[in-house]
Each structure stands twice: as C-alpha cells, then as structure tokens.
Amino acid sequence: MLAEGRGVNVTLLSALDYAGVATFAASGALVAAEKRQDVVTFLFFGAITGVGGGTLRDLLIGAPVFWVRDPGYSLVCLLMAVFVWLTRGRGLPRRALLWLDAVGLAVYAVMGAAKAYALGIPAPVCVVMGVLTATFGGVVRDALAGVPSVLLNREVYISAAIAGSTAYILAVALGASSLLATCLGIALGFGVRAGAILAGWHLPSFSPARNADRDG
Secondary structure (H helix, E strand, O other), X not given: OOOOOOOOOHHHHHHHHHHHHHHHHHXXXXXXXXXXXXXXXXXXXXXXXXXXXXHHHHHHHOXXXXXXXXXXXXXXXXXXXXXXXXXXOOOOOOOHHHHHHHHHHHHHHHHHHHHHHHOOOOHHHHHHHHHHHHHHHHHHHHHHXXXXXXXXXXXXXXXXXXXXXXXXXXXXXOXXXXXXXXXXXXXXXXXXXXXXXXXXXXXOOOOOOOHHHHOO
C-alpha cells in the first residue's frame, strides 16, 4: 500500500511497484536457473530479489512493509519464478537477465525515491532510498548464489540508480507532474544502465600511488 503525499500519483506508483517486483523476481529466478537449482530455490530467489530492496526501504523510512499487507506482491514473485522454471529459462534468454535487471533498477530507483518523497522524507534521503530500493535485492541475490556482485563490476550500476532517482526528485521539486517526473527518472536510469551494458560505461577506478611516490 502506498501513502498519499506530496504530488504523488498513487495509482502510478502502485503499477510501478508491481512492475519492479516482477522484473527483479524474474532476474532472481534466472540466477537460480543458471545454478540448476530446484523449484523451491527458484521461488526463494524470485521473492528475495523481488521484494528485498523495497523491504529495506520501508523499514528505514518507517512505512508498513509493502508486501506484508498486500499478498499480490508475493503472488507476482511466485508467478515469475514458476514461469522461468516451466520454460527452463528459454522464455527469458540468458542475456535477458542483464536487461531485466536494468529495467528493474530504473523502475525501482524511481519507485523508492517517490515513496520516500510521498512520506515527506528530505530530498537527499529520497535519492538514497531510491538507490537502496533498486540495488539491495540484487546484492542479496548475488550473495546467496555465490556469484560476483554486479556492484563489484566496473560497469555503471549504482550511478544509474542515482541518476534515475535524482531526476525524479528534481523534476517533482521543480513542479513537474508525477507522470512526467516518473518517465524522466525511469528513462534516465535505464539509459545510463543501458549505456553501461552496451558500451561498457564505467567510472574511473581507484589507482593506488606507487611506492616511489609515497616515499617521496
């Protein structure tokens, strides 16, 4: 359930919430497929990836945990996991994992920021909530699967969530409608992540000083 708040379209946010859960649940189930796990693991990976980020967000901002009060979210996770299981992953090609995660990232970054904004949370914290909502489920998924986290790759990932959530908050703060702000946020977040996938966009990595430089 979404809170009424500052210029936020609750119906739109509800639809985005389900879309984000569905895409992340599918990505979680695909990881289980790659690991040749049983159907119970499919369900667990789908659920933890689908609702993990939103759960952390709600706990931090003091909101009722969204999926506890609405069984529809658990059902969406179940359906996506079963779909991947029944199609043996063929319905969603392996490369689809990256793109599903990109879609979920963009949607959930905006969703997390919007829900926090609706509850009157300060704008900078709203951006943080967007980032946590978009990334935490995937971090838990990768940790449980024993695979390198996408956060440790040099490709832009967190930055895409920051871009999307920041764009939403700025647009709403400047008087844009909820629909326009949402579209801008999702488009920017997805665009940045897509650039990372297709062109290998990355931020400069840390380069330690040489011994000679440290020794003067």
